[in-house]
Structures are given as C-alpha cells and as structure tokens.
Amino acid sequence: MNIDLKTLTISEASELLASGKISSVQLCSDYIERIEKIEPEIKAFVYFDKESVLKSAEESDIRRKKGEHFGSFDGIPVSVKDLICVKDQPCTCGSKMLKDVHSPYDATVVTRLKEKGFIIFGRNNMDEFAMGSTCENSSYYPTKNPWNLNRVPGGSSGGSAAAVAASEVPASLGSDTGGSVRQPAAFCGVVGLKPTYGRVSRYGLVAYASSLDQIGPIAKDVHDAAILLDMISGKDHLDSTSLDKEDVCFADVVKSAGNSLKGMKIGMPKEYYIEGALDESVFADIKQTEKLFKELGAEIVEVSLPHSKYALASYYIIATAEASANLARFDGIRYGHRSQDSNNLHELYLNSRKEGFGAEVKRRILLGTFVLSSGYHDAYYLKAQKVRTLIREDFNNAFKKCDLILSPISPCPPFEAGTLLDPLQMYLADIYTISVNLAGICGISVPSDIVKNLNVPLGIQLIGPAMGESKLLKAAKVFEDNRTIRKFVPNL
Amino acid sequence: MKYDVVIGLEVHVQIKTKSKMFCSCPASFGEEPNTSICPVCTGYPGVMPVPNYEAIKKTIIAGIMCGCEIPELSKFDRKSYFYPDMPKNYQITQYDLPFCQRGEIHIFGKGFSGNMMEEKYIHMTRIHLEEDVAKSVHFSTFSGIDYNRAGVPLMEIVSEPEISSADEAYAYLTTLKQIMQYAGISDCDMEKGQMRCDVNISLKPSGQIEFGTKIELKNLNSFRAIHRAINSEIERQQDILLSGGKLQQETRGWNDDRMTSYLMRVKESAHDYRYFPEPDLTPICFSKEDIENLKKELPELPEIKAKRFVSDYGLTEYDAAVITSEKNLADYFDDGAKKTSAPKILANWVISELLRELSNANISINEVKISSDDMAKLVNMISINTISGKIGKTVFAEMFETGKAPEEIVREKGLVQVSDEPEIESFVAKSIQENPMQVEQYKTGKTAVIQYFVGQVMKLSKGKANPQAVQKMLKSKLDA
Structure with missing residues (x-):
C-alpha cells in the first residue's frame, strides 16, 4: 500500500507493520525517498547513512516474519539530535570542534530505542553545542522552517523539529536545556516534550548544562511523544541523577484521555501576561486556548510566579557556568579538532579552541568562566543558585493552586531567518521556557494555531509539576484533539 | 636568633578498590599504558560519572579512624584547570563539604632520628575524596599520557601546620600509613605512587605568631627522603634568614641522590580553580546510624x-x-x-x-x-x-x-633436649675427668669456672643437654 508519510505517526506505523500491510524496508525507503527530495531545502540532517538504515530495516522485517520482533515498534525509524551518542556514528554537536569524532558507545536512550527495534535513522542539525534558539548557530548550515523557508525552525533542536514537521522522519529525540525541544516544536507545528529532570537518562547526551539538560521527544502528536517517553525513561545506573520510573504507561494515559478536562485546574501566571510582553498573534492564541480549556471543563485560575523576572539572568549564569566546565574537555588533546600550528601546549589549547568553537559557544564559555571566577563567584553563581531555589518554590506554590500551568512557548512567532543577530535579544525569547528547566519540572509544547499572514505555526506550553507527566500528557492530548491544526501540515 | 619550624603535610593516598572512582575500569597498577581505560575515564563527550561507594566507605572509615567528624551531607565539586593529564580539564573532587573534617594523629615516643619526641596530637583539617589524574611521560621530542591512573580513587589528607620537625613529620606519616594499612584502605606503597606527600614548610622567629614565607617541597619518594628533605630545607631557610636574606614563596623539588633541593617554580599568581558543585552527582548523605554501623566494622x-x-x-x-x-x-x-x-x-x-x-x-x-x-x-x-x-x-x-x-x-x-639424668651424668663425669686443672681452680674458689664445664658438657651433648640441668649437676658433683 501507499504510505502517507505526511500524517503518519509512530502508532499508525506500528499498526501497519503489525498487519503486514507495510514492511520496515518499505517504510524506511519511503522516508529515504522523501529526504532525498526535500532535504536540500530543509537541511534538517547532518548525518544520514542510507545503507545502514536499509540494512537495519531488512533485519527488522526478518525478525518480524519469524515472530521474533522486539515489540510493536520494531522497524520504525527515529532520528536523534546531533549530540546524542550512537555507537560508530559521528557525534559533532553541530560543531567543527567534533567534526571527525565518532562515538565509541550508545547513549542510554539509544540503547533503549534499539532494544525496542527502533531504527536510528540519522542525526539532526542543531545550534552548536545546543547554544541557540534558531538552528542558525550550526557549523554546517542553518535549518529551514518547513512551513516557511524564510523563517527559522527554532533551536537548538531545530533539525529534529524540522525533520518531523517535514515528515522526513516520524519522530526525533532532541534535548532541552532552556526550551530547546519545546520552542522548535512550537515553531515547526509539532509536539515537543521536556520531561522532569532525571526522568530520562543523560548518559550519552553531550552535556551543555548538566543540571538543566534533559532529553525529550519531538513527535507528530501527543500520543507518539508519550510512546517515546515510555521507551526512554526510567532509572539508569550510568546516570546517578536519573529517577525510578513509576508504574505507569504514558501511551495508555494518552489513549484513555477522553475528551474532557473537567476537574482540572489550569493556572495562568499573572507575570506572564503583562501588556506588551507578547506578540499580538501569541496573545490572541493564548486567549483562544484559555477559552477552549474552559469549554473543555477546566477551571482557569490565576497563579503567581513572583521571581519570574530573575529567571533569565539566573539561567544564563548557571547554564554558562556549567557549560564552561563541560566544554573544557574539547581541547584537541585526546580527540576533536587540533590546531596544526602551535609551538607549545598553551598555544595548542588556545588555537584548537579558537578554531573549533563558534562565536556563540565562545561567548557562553567566557560568560560561564567569568561568573565562576574568584571574586565574582558569590555575586553571580551563588546568587543565581539562590534565585533558582526561589523559582522552584514559586512553582511549588503555584501547583498548590492548580494542576498545570498554561503559558506561551515564545513571546513571538518564528523569527525571520538571519535577523536575530543580537544575542541578548535571542536570550530574551527564552523567557517562557527556561523556568521549567530551572525548576526541574516538565513541560510540553502543543501546536495551537497558524499565523495566517506568515504561514507559520504557533504552540502553547503546558507546564506540570515534577513527575507530573501523566496529567500533562492527558491535558495536552485533550487540547490537541480539540484544535484543528493537527490536520495541517507544511506544504512540501 | 632561634626559629620555630612550621610544617603542614598534604598527603594523597590511593584507595584500594577493584574499580576506579567513577567508572568500572580496574584500578590496577603496572598495566600496559592506556589499557585500563574507557570513555568515562578518558572524558569522552556525553559520559557521566557513577560514584564508587566502596571508595566513599573507605574514606569515611579512614576519617573515623583518624577521629574526624563525618558530616551528614557531603558533595562532589568540579575543580577546573587545563592540563593534558586531566581528561575533562576539570577534576571531580570535594570543595566545601568533604567526607571528613577535623581529625588528629597521635605521635609519641622515639623519633626517626633517635631523639625522643614530645607527645602530641597533630590535627588534620580534612580528608576528601577525588579522582586521580593520568600520568604524563615525557620523551625527547614528545610527551605521552597514560590514562590508566586517571580516575583511580584518591584521598587527600591535609594536616594543620602543627608539625615542627622532621621527626614529627615522619611519625605523622608512619602513623597515617599504619592506619590506612590497618583498615585495608591502602597499601601506601610510595614507590607505586599509592601514597604521595607534599610538604609545606616555613620558619618564623621563635615566639612570633605570623607564619614566615612558605616553601612547598615536592618529588618526595619515601619517608626517609621526606625526613632528609625537611632537615635540609630547615637548614637552607635558616641560613638565608640568618644571613639577612629573604625567602620567596616557591616550590622546590627534592633530589634524594644528591641530597639537595632545587627550585621548580616561583609561585605564580594563585590558580583560580572555579569550583562549583558537580551537577552530574547528587549530594551524598550519611545518617548517624550509617556512621555507627561503620564504626562497628572498624579494625x-x-x-x-x-x-x-x-x-x-x-x-x-x-x-x-x-x-x-x-x-x-x-x-x-x-x-x-x-x-x-x-x-x-x-x-x-x-x-x-x-x-x-x-x-x-x-x-x-x-x-x-x-x-x-x-x-x-x-x-x-x-x-x-x-x-x-x-x-x-x-x-x-x-x-x-x-x-x-x-x-x-x-x-x-634428633634435637630433643636431654634432661635425662643418667645421660647428662655421663657427660658431666667425662668433663670433670678430662679437666683436672679447672677442677682445681673451682675448688680454690674460682666458682665462675663452672661455665667452662657447662660449655664442655654442651659440646659433648652436641647442644642437646638442658643447660640448667647440667649446671645443677655440675655444682653438686664439684661441691661434693
């Protein structure tokens, strides 16, 4: 049969494979064909090995024929952001620094996907070392927004979101340190989930800011995101910050979500909806969403997150401080870019890092080094940690009054490509997503509308408490079912 | 002018564990270079540390045995500096919340030099746990790095500057080594690098409160060398001070063959290690009960x-x-x-x-x-x-x-001692018979000559006769 990739989800593909209507080879071949056709325009991938994908698909089909398949998702392709390690594949983090570096091991999420028969389909473009909100800070090329090629797909997991939106792959794993899964998902009209900190093992995720990083799925719909979360979450002995999984199947939670949000309290932080803070289209979308939630039976309550205004400053201190240490290992000694004209060790360090890193990465390393320096450490790093505690408490207090929080993802629709040149302006656009990382809680981005004159999608954010994914996914699913945007796909 | 000597010791002890501090590589010594390594201990992108609880337990035991306080909450921190022997260019160590704080080592008795030492307690500031760095090997035109050692659990034991002689330093170190060996924490073989010691030493005019200029001594490969190096350094500093000279803060290496120290480097501006809590590891908590249970296991x-x-x-x-x-x-x-x-x-x-x-x-x-x-x-x-x-x-x-x-x-x-009377009697009789001159001497009052007879009997019995029995019988025969 012909497969309509544009709307195909993981759960549908799983049914088609189970019924024998399609094979994994056919599925993967169709995706490969689509990639070959549209990838030159989108540029969502940085690595793609057709041969190995087809080989894995053949193996999957053989397993299935023998009835030895690894569960119902065996043979379905999934791609990963270019900072998740896959054994023997390059893992460059979108950086020249790691251009020729291959991973000697699988990330835990990759191991878990492979164990279920998923085929690792390729590697998605990203802002270098996950530092950026546009996918333009890649050392390869900028990725385009599949809805409007003049707009950015968001970042840093822009390649993942664009690939899913353009139906080059049914789903992808991104990483979210300050909104890097949720914001590109919103910009590309797909679903992006940032799980609770510790829910998903970070082993094999090249660290940007270790206390904030979390791997999350980017998918066509909430159900697929839930399926992937089921696959990748749970305690991992290789990541001592990972958490035990409670006895719940998120995919089942989504399937039985129903069509009502009766009894659910949705909080709207008063600090988020001040005059002029939001683009008109975003404001209108939020108002419409609020209305829809009420119609679905939810109660809207006002909550307060009084320390929100310090979140951005606190985030850019903590994240860069951790990054300055995390990225110190890229020095040209053991692996990665090594400058060829250095006369001594000191020069080797300086030149390798000067040549290997892009401007935004250098900026953040410098910032992080500065805030940890003696004499400044207490005023910046320590203060930021205190603010972080207050922000966490803000959310704890808010969740005493509501089940979930409704918020925008970005204050504006996707930026025009090549226009966001002032880094501070770019940082400011993270305002609605970073608090979730600082608090270590979970958040999801669900497509909500299309800005007609720009032909770009918008997404709303639902935020849940720590380990509150069940509630979060349920509400996201009911919302998704009642928005019509689900039926729209980019015209490619 | 008389000077007081002020010495502080910084001792590193490798903890004897099967695996490294943060990965499962064997923590062995003497393997081929770069064979006990993995992505974690070579700092590959994406890896994360997993703490070795055996090493943590042994550190706590060391602390308890040295009378340290064990705080209920400890954590690991990152210490940043660039050097090729540091796989991540930061070391996972402990900054403000080490596993053990404030302990003491009791020293007393005769010192290494043979002089009696004043009995005293040398206080230690802290014991913390960290990962060892790799080993650099320098060849004529290039350098190599062996990462086998990278990530081996390492304790750092810092003493207060309360040691006032080479003898005391020696006693402190031997006592410390004893404790480590007793508790099975480390063999402390300095030749294998299982124990390393840096000495901070300064002199101040007797009675003065402020410390003098501190010199750090490195490259000390045995306790004996440490003893020698300290005495040599005391002399060197004293000579400079007595001749009106001024000391500069510096690090000196010790050459044990030539029995002299040499300048390694003059203290540059203080390193900024930019410590911050290790986000990849959660803080570690010990309840009072945990500590009590460990105390029961103490040797x-x-x-x-x-x-x-x-x-x-x-x-x-x-x-x-x-x-x-x-x-x-x-x-x-x-x-x-x-x-x-x-x-x-x-x-x-x-x-x-x-x-x-x-x-x-x-x-x-x-x-x-x-x-x-x-x-x-x-x-x-x-x-x-x-x-x-x-x-x-x-x-x-x-x-x-x-x-x-x-x-x-x-x-x-057939070496059983002969206490049997007839047999001894025959030897005794023979000895008296064969030595009339000595018998004469005995009889004239030179009773000490009895030892001569004892010797003769022992010879005859090929050493098997019981000397006490022999003496007794000789006496009775000669006195008769």
Missing part, C-alpha cells in the same frame, strides 16, 4: 592494639610498638600469642629473629613460610625445655627456609 587502631599487647601479653611498650608498626605483623603475632603461654618470648623471637630474616630475605611477613602456629610451637618447645634456645635458632633457620613444622625438624634431626 582495632594500632595504638590500641599496642596497649593491649602490653597489658595482655606483658610486652614492653617498645616491643609492642615494633610489632604493631605493621598490621600483618601484628596479626601474625596476635595469632601466635594466643597459642603460647610465653607471649613475651614469642615477641622476642619475632622481633630479633623473624624480622631480621625477613629483612635479609627482603620479603614481607605475608610471604613468610613459617605459620604463626608453628612459630608459637617453637616458642613453646623452648619454654618447656624440649629444646634449648640455641637449638631453637637452628630449628628456626630451617623453618624459615622450608616452612616445616618445628616438631618435625626436631624429630628428624
């Missing part, structure tokens, strides 16, 4: 053991100190002492005979062929006169050589 401290040897076995303090200096030796003695009614004689044999032979053969107590049981048996045979002390030495030599049981050797060689 007996060497000092306590020595006291027990004095009170239970009647050893002199000196003998007890010698025997407890090494845990395995102390255990060996302790085992044997339980099987003899003459533990004091056993101690003499262990100290004079056994230790000498071990040193001659250049082996450790673990490698000795004589079991502690057999050693006790030998002492028993001597103490109940089955064999004489002299024969005992012959038997011991063979035991040391072959590991045979003493009764077997005695039986094979």
